[in-house]
Amino acid sequence: MALDLLSECLKNWSGGYVEMRHHRREMLTITVKDGKMDAVNCGVTEGACARVLIDGSWGFASTTSLEKKDVTKIIEDAASLARASKPLKKRRVDLGTVDAYEDSYETPMHKDPAKADKEELVRLAIDVDKEVRSFSPRIVSDNVALRIIDDKLEFLSSEGSRISQRIVRCYGGVMVVAMEKGSIASAYESIGAQCGLEILDETPLEEAGRKAAERADKLASARVAPGGVFPVILENRIVGLLAHEAVGHCSEADLVYGGSFLAGKIGEKVASEKVTLIDDGMFPRGFGTMKYDDEGVPTEKTVIIDKGVCKGYLHSRETACQFNVKPTGNARAWTFEYDPIIRMRNTYIEAGDYSLEELAETIKDGFFLKGGLSGQADFTGEFMFGTQEAVKIRNGEFAESYRGVTISGNAFEVLKNVDAVGKDFLMRIGMCGKEQVNYVGMGGASLRTKLLLGGR
């Protein structure tokens, strides 16, 4: 048991706070490209790390070896880094006190992928690919991918915490390219959750494939949407991106400390009263769900914006102590090669009660923006996301489709202009890159606002 090894290595240590993690990640990826099987890819990455706090100075080291001497050595390495850099650091880190936990947690699931029949998964990917390619003669290329990630995480601290967690994520995606008279369009759809392979029965990959094929096929002959400021409906998938990228990052206490848009705004109105924004560490099946974060702090449901008013920030132990609040369980690390930093878990805007038709009703000349692509945001709230499709709204009615364009604006201005939120809540999977990548959940319901389209 890895926890025993860590504890054996830490036994004789006395020199400051130490936390150690062991991480074993098993990954299986199946990819079919244009009807041809790529290699089935599976592998293991495993290792341990130590983070040491000496006189307010951090040091971190990791190893892929699980030999006792090597694991003991990383404690020493981390300690010597902490000592060496101490004179160069202006600020002294204080962690405050938290409870120590001895606990274990496992992703709730019905079909454990550890027992998966790989041949069956290969067949599934091949079938989805076949269906996608036969959708229309305009489909010229596709990728079908299925991935299972099985993480085993152990956490041990010199304060007495001993935690083991097993987090399982299953997801898949289909990318489709269609061509019409020398014009190319592509579309992408994904499914997935933190759970077992039952997700493939509940939200079949075929359906995602069909949606992507339909969209690529339709857009092959469509024009790019025009540019300018328009009233829009943002589809639930894009609202999740907005909640995460543009708003969520501004509430990360490390960025707040650096002067992000939400700095000093606790208790102030920062969005329309229609907007309530949450970051939840235990959202059922959320891609970013964990019972404990990588500092051994229990995760919680953190309210960032309550009916338009800023309520709180996302914290690690270090920033919670700086801000004199309780840590929220947002310190996460990508693998054993990284120290934990403040990350979102499952960030979402709460649903309202409008149907899509009702959202469209008051729009005379605008767009329904669908299918998020990648996005970026500054901590000032300025954001951009790609969209796949822009459906024209004319006098309250959905009309013809255009190719999606990048949208941008200041997130808080966009949120102030929200005058209606839909009921079609969706929690989607996401990958977030902030110095290191990580899995997150992004959620929301379609909503109505106005913003800038970077179109033709």
Place this chain on the structure above:
Amino acid sequence: MSLQDRVEYAVRKCEKLGASEAEAYAQKQRVVEIVLERGEIQSERTKIHEGISVRLVKDKKLGFAYTSTLSEKEIEKACEAAFALARASAPNPDWISLPKTAETPTSPEGIFDPKIAELQGTDVLNLAIQAAEAVKEKDKRAAIDDGKFTAATGETAIANTHGISCVEKATVFSCYLVCIAKEMGKASSMVFEYEITRSLGKLSPTQLGEKAAEKAVASLNPKSVPSFTGKVLLDTDPAAAVLAYTITNSVNAENVQRKRSLWAEKIGEEVASPVLNVVDDGLLPFGVYSSAFDDEGVPRRKTEILTKGVLKGFLHNSFTANKANTASTGNAYRQDYTTLPTVLSSNMIIQPGDKTLEQMISEIDKGIIVRRFSGNVRPESGEFSGIAKQASFIENGEVKHALKETMISGNVFEALKNIVAIGSETRATLYRAYVPPTLVDNIKIVSKH
């Protein structure tokens, strides 16, 4: 056992298991990293990133497995896993062969710098501090939000059942700063400035800090201008993000063969402005993306891409080359040992022109300069749109003021034909490309105004 011994060991093991063909790829990397946050040193890490993967073929069925543990026992397990996966998989009728023996390649000049290999945590920390000090000294209004300084020393070994067996060591130093300026309670847009180099002697943390501060301050007090269609001067990084990225994707033989490239049938045709010359040079001395061999062990080389705007060639790995009945151009690429080889550029070089940035600006009657692009580029269709960051309005040859909430949009394939001038000051970008500033006409500039 050396790293090369381990890949050879893996290949022999796969042969014993009954593989038709097999290849092993191993990597060992020592990384020393300093992370700055809020202008302060947040953390320092030393880490060893290592592992081995095995690609195994059995009757045209492919299996791939990897492990981060380089012991004989774990290598054997990975070989067995790859064999089992190949059996569970379906045959790929396009499979012909792994690359065959080639001459033993030699490393290009300047890709290993012992000074980088010897850097300790405190040395890297001192470089980060130099950059942080430079920001402050350059302008009081500028401050660092975050940054990272990374010294990496790596060794890669590849072997396969056709006799390829090679090993190479390389170093790279990379660093970035995210910088913001504040004045009268108003913040500038966020500047992302970076440097990536093979040799420590070519790195100036002070210059990095100064550039970041300069850009942040220059984007204070932005104003908007009405939307118009016109000249956009893309600085090195946005030129790479929009133009080089699309070129790289369009000449990628995998995309060509999979009908994802609009240049698939265009060899010999003029697809870009005659001022544009592009080569992919995997042997560029001191090149950030140079190496003796690619990620399948095939020797790197120089490949002509565009000559005076005319499309000359595509980039291949062994799979796409076999399919097209041609030779690999040595462009197999893996992100790391956990991934299968795909096709990617080595150093995609857009040949510089002869004008400095100032000269280029002075020749613009009305247009904008974009120093960072935050947006989406869809390389299949060429559509791009996004925010013009740290953009300024240019009129009558002079930079007038910073721009607020401005987006640019268009089609890269059209933009390549509308290149007016190419600058002389080229640099290594994060897009596996060396790119100079590029002036493009007829781009839509969209503002909220």
